Amino acid sequence: MQYFCSNGHSTSPSFAQEPGLTIPKVWDCPRCGLPAGPDPDNPPQAPRVEPYKTHLAYVKERRSDADGEALLQEALDALRERGIIS
Template sequence: MVSGNAIRGTRVGGRPTGMPEHGEPMPRQYVDYWCVNGHHTRPSFSLRADVPETWECRSCGLPAGTDRESPPEPPTQRPFKTHLAYVMERRSEADGEALLAEALANLRARRGA
């Protein structure tokens, strides 16, 4: 059942929505960015702000630049590596065999075998 409250969603003492609460807004500038997929993003910045060279595309997440003809290239993705792959980069197979032999000797010594 719907109540007859006409000011639903407002608070007591609330101001009208058109009244600025913190003074006048700063002057804005709009900058156009394009990604490699051709998506267009147009964020606004303060006139006093430093405008970044690249901006994240809102459609695909790739970096976007201000030059429509030559947008920035997407970053290269490194393939996923397992823990074993990182260990194999640091140690050779001979080093691994030596570490395994040492660990087995320590285990046997603790067990008294």
Template sequence: MAGGNAIRGSRVGAGPMGEAERGDAAPRRRVSYWCANSHETQPSFAYDSGSEVPETWDCPRCGLPAGQDRANPPQPPKTEPYKTHLAYVKERRSESDGKAILEAALAKHRAKRGL
């Protein structure tokens, strides 16, 4: 029965999915947000949600924060480069402190070995 007129992929009782089956959609409003790369995003928010519209929204194209003021979008966050453990130690200790700690550790090690 290759030439039948049955709709493929449907089942008995399946009908069009529409507002009659799901109910009425809540009234919505679209809010425009712009990022530093001038991308515009328009998410929609329900009017009766009771919550405020957020001041910033993440841009789906570039990931930067977007704001509602087109002329003054939020600045991209500052990213700090990865620091090694040694870089953090050098921030806390001076060169002379490091030498003193090393000498104390070596002296303790030599005392254990009996040298």
């Protein structure tokens, strides 16, 4: 069976002929790593990759600016009570 990726590469992996063995519908292209399928005119699309998010980005998704200010004020008050800052 021949597989085709969206970059125009093709590959022909060999599979053993065993009872019950199913041939995969999608195969990773050995040249570029994109998914490849059996239809040369309609290869599978590349998966969408989400950009890396920092811890701060995740926190900002969950908390509003007002929540952040309240937490900061609470932490500063606790430090003032302990005499660490004035």
